[in-house]
Amino acid sequence: MSGPPAEEPRVSLPATHREVRLTALPEGALTPGHFEVVTVPVPTPGPGQVLVRNQLMSVAAVMRPLTLADPDAFGLPQLLHRAGEVMRGPALGEVVHAPGTDLAPGTVVRHRAGWREYAVLGAGEVSPVDPEALPDPAAHLSQGFTAWLGVVRGAGVRRGDTVFVTGAAGGVGSLAGQFARLHGAARVIGSTGSRHKADRLTRELGYDAVVLRGAGPLDEQLRAAAPDGIDALFDTVGGEQLRAALALARRNARFALVGALAAQLSDDALAPTAISTLALIARSVTLRGISAADHQDAMPDYLREFGRALREGAITYPYTRLTGIDRAPGALCELVEGRHLGAVLVEL
Structure with a gap:
């Protein structure tokens, strides 16, 4: 007679983590004063959800918060941030706990809930990363x-x-x-x-x-x-x-x-x-x-070509790597000012 399903091993988690919130929409130049880094409890996943420990996140000029008279008519909700909300953006992280899903702890995934050290997402909101697809894991956060x-x-x-x-x-x-x-x-x-x-x-x-x-x-x-x-x-x-x-x-x-x-x-x-x-x-x-x-069907072709070109040296992936979530607001302001070449990644 079979016993109950084996439980996932318990992982020691901190009680709190840090996240970056937008304090006000910019009117004019974007400054680090438009953001705050706050300490909050580490979230707990429910059934069908995934707790991810973020390791690396991307910062891009396109993430500049937009001031729009009618944001609901803009049609690109992923670009919109509201005052008081946590910023969002692409990130790579490691699955910590995923009750009721097929994702095993330790799986590296890509998702859009960066700007925080831990994130809870639906299982359909994360994509496992093939470690063999690209020679540099950071390239999974490239544009x-x-x-x-x-x-x-x-x-x-x-x-x-x-x-x-x-x-x-x-x-x-x-x-x-x-x-x-x-x-x-x-x-x-x-x-x-x-x-x-x-x-x-x-x-x-x-x-x-x-x-x-x-x-x-x-x-x-x-x-x-x-x-x-x-x-x-x-x-x-x-x-x-x-x-x-x-x-x-x-x-x-x-x-x-x-x-x-x-x-x-x-x-x-x-x-x-x-x-x-x-x-x-x-x-x-x-x-x-x-x-x-609209073109997710092209992802396999892109990964094959990009991976091959990186390995052969036919393409280089220029990026700046910063350490610490507190560096993210300043990095975004610098990107908007045109002070970096290529991508900017923040290691968490």
């Missing part, structure tokens, strides 16, 4: 999937293309240019805000040329970098950079829109960008907004 989707499915980059990547020094752009080259682009041009980062983009990440915000009209700089025009755009910024790209678009150019930082980092996150629809029609330009949420 490489967005970069790959924009290059492959959004812009359809192909051999011989001239590609313009806006926000090229960010966590997405720093990988998008490399994926464009991997998919046959003959010339890759980026945009960034500092000469130091521009030099690193050409020296370390394979960019052929870089246009600088604040160093003269962007359309003139882009024309000098791409005198024959551009075939594809990977856009994380929008605004005047999107307009400059359209002015240089060749016939049948493909534009992948994956971000709108020009608006998100301003006082009006829904600010429109004025573009010529006649120019789109006359040159048969395709604009495609692309979200990773």
